[in-house]
Amino acid sequence: xVPVIFQSKRxxxxxxxxxxxxxxxSPWVLGFADNEMAKWDAGVxxxxxxxxxxxxxxxxxxxxxxxxxxxxxxxxxxxxVLRFISDIPATRLHWGIGxxxxxxxxxxxxxxxxxxxxxxx
Numbered sequence: 001x002v003p004v005i006f007q008s009k010r011x012x013x014x015x016x017x018x019x020x021x022x023x024x025x026s027p028w029v030l031g032f033a034d035n036e037m038a039k040w041d042a043g044v045x046x047x048x049x050x051x052x053x054x055x056x057x058x059x060x061x062x063x064x065x066x067x068x069x070x071x072x073x074x075x076x077x078x079x080x081v082l083r084f085i086s087d088i089p090a091t092r093l094h095w096g097i098g099x100x101x102x103x104x105x106x107x108x109x110x111x112x113x114x115x116x117x118x119x120x121x
Contacts, residue, residue, distance in 0.1 A: 016105075037082045068105040074098070
């Protein structure tokens, strides 16, 4: 049996908020702040992701999960599209945060469609 906290939509939104904070800080922490394209992408996506997570904490809407899923997919594609694939720390960070964002978004979508049932104990 999965603990109820892991089935909570709030828990998933907090994870997304933490991923957004990590993404925002990453150019300075991982040393790619001089790569303007990677830095701006990390910052812009982090702000949107944080906004979506915070909004979802107050009121859950199913479309928010799809937006965060698209943000995760963008993070994976961004190193190629924005041409910073040769910046290894930036690329790995984008791929990692992107993959985790997709996983959490799909998990949240699953939770939305299959809410935990209260036991009648």
